[in-house]
Amino acid sequence: MNKKKVVFFLYANTPNPALIERAMVAEEAGLFKSFVVYWGRKNSDISIPFSKLLPDDRFLEIKLGDPRGNFFRRIYLSLKFSVALRAKLNDYSPNVIYAVNSDMLGLCWVANLLRAPIPVVYDFQDQKGEYLNIIYRKLYRLSASNVTKVFIRSRGFLHQIKTNKLFNKKVPVSYFAEAPMNWTLTKKNFPKPGQKLVLGYFGNIRGKLQIYSLLTAVGKLNSEGRKIEVKFAGVGSEAAWIGDLSKKLDYVHYLGPFDYFKEYSDLFISADLVFAVYPTDLANNKFHEARRFHESIATGVPLIVSSGTYMAKRVTTLNVGWTVKEDSSDEMYEILEQILDDPKIIRGKRLTKALRKEHLIEHYADEFIDALNKA
Numbered sequence: 001m002n003k004k005k006v007v008f009f010l011y012a013n014t015p016n017p018a019l020i021e022r023a024m025v026a027e028e029a030g031l032f033k034s035f036v037v038y039w040g041r042k043n044s045d046i047s048i049p050f051s052k053l054l055p056d057d058r059f060l061e062i063k064l065g066d067p068r069g070n071f072f073r074r075i076y077l078s079l080k081f082s083v084a085l086r087a088k089l090n091d092y093s094p095n096v097i098y099a100v101n102s103d104m105l106g107l108c109w110v111a112n113l114l115r116a117p118i119p120v121v122y123d124f125q126d127q128k129g130e131y132l133n134i135i136y137r138k139l140y141r142l143s144a145s146n147v148t149k150v151f152i153r154s155r156g157f158l159h160q161i162k163t164n165k166l167f168n169k170k171v172p173v174s175y176f177a178e179a180p181m182n183w184t185l186t187k188k189n190f191p192k193p194g195q196k197l198v199l200g201y202f203g204n205i206r207g208k209l210q211i212y213s214l215l216t217a218v219g220k221l222n223s224e225g226r227k228i229e230v231k232f233a234g235v236g237s238e239a240a241w242i243g244d245l246s247k248k249l250d251y252v253h254y255l256g257p258f259d260y261f262k263e264y265s266d267l268f269i270s271a272d273l274v275f276a277v278y279p280t281d282l283a284n285n286k287f288h289e290a291r292r293f294h295e296s297i298a299t300g301v302p303l304i305v306s307s308g309t310y311m312a313k314r315v316t317t318l319n320v321g322w323t324v325k326e327d328s329s330d331e332m333y334e335i336l337e338q339i340l341d342d343p344k345i346i347r348g349k350r351l352t353k354a355l356r357k358e359h360l361i362e363h364y365a366d367e368f369i370d371a372l373n374k375a
Contacts (some may be wrong), residue, residue: 051261083109119375142174148372151176156310196227200271205236216329274303297359302349
């Protein structure tokens with residue numbers, strides 16, 4: 001019997017659902033032994049609860065402070081992380097490293113210095129900017145010297161990759177949607193005229209301007225006697241603010257952090273419409289496909305996204321939701337008023353089975369397993 005390959009799934013925070021799902025796909029293939037190695041950030045407002053779907057000893061935490069903020073502190077903590085990671089490389093001797101984002105790619109390279117090279121399958125989850133300076137590009141390419149395959153979570157990232165020539169031309173780049181695993185399409189009872197409309201904002205709660213525009217529109221509609229509420233759940237920079245607002249506004253509800261694998265699918269389907277309008281001053285938000293986009297398609301619950309983004313283009317092309325200027329409460333008001341007047345238009349955003357397949361992780365499993373095998 002062939003010995004299973006050991007794969008390190010490397011992440012710079014408590015593991016997000018997509019990473020755990022990818023580790024599970026590898027494990028369930030029967031060819032790999034998955035370990036999730038992650039930066040356990042102390043006292044961080046963006047760390048999330050998570051279920052250990054693998055045995056406890058497969059989660060290797062490197063517990064350090066939150067690296068955000070002071071540049072020199074970030075460098076110091078990053079070096080400490082690399083030293084700790086190197087120790088784990090020595091202890092577990094992984095055959096493949098699955099590194100998520102440029103920070104883990106770089107620290108993985110540092111940790112592996114003066115050791116036998118370990119092949120890396122790279123998960124390009126976030127885009128840092130459209131045009132990178134020459135020093136950053138050179139460091140990126142150096143960090144990627146052991147990369148054998150790149151998976152991108154949005155085709156909107158391709159322009160940056162090609163423009164900045166981030167990877168060797170021989171390294172294949174493939175799209176791997178940030179799609180959920182084992183989600184079933186359940187019957188959804190959308191509201192009828194006169195019934196309450198529920199908006200959901202789930203996950204990383206950020207973007208005060210965007211949330212303010214939403215709540216301004218919702219507040220106005222409620223003052224006119226319309227029935228609409230906004231349900232928030234998750235963590236993030238604006239979570240505390242939302243918690244305070246929920247005590248003052250009867251149409252705002254904050255449910256706190258949630259365990260994705262235990263609670264989230266039911267939470268998601270409890271909304272009639274999902275709010276995914278994120279700040280577009282961040283380059284990543286202009287070009288990414290948020291996980292909410294794929295969850296929306298997987299469940300048939302439509303979403304609202306920021307106009308002028310790659311995700312807006314996808315939402316419009318596929319007819320799975322609406323786009324809105326991120327700072328326009330008037331546009332938001334018009335969309336919500338239209339839905340309240342004629343809720344049947346929500347059902348018009350329901351999806352085909354063929355489209356839904358492309359937004360579940362199972363659709364990408366074979367190519368993913370092949371990449372780990374060939375690394």
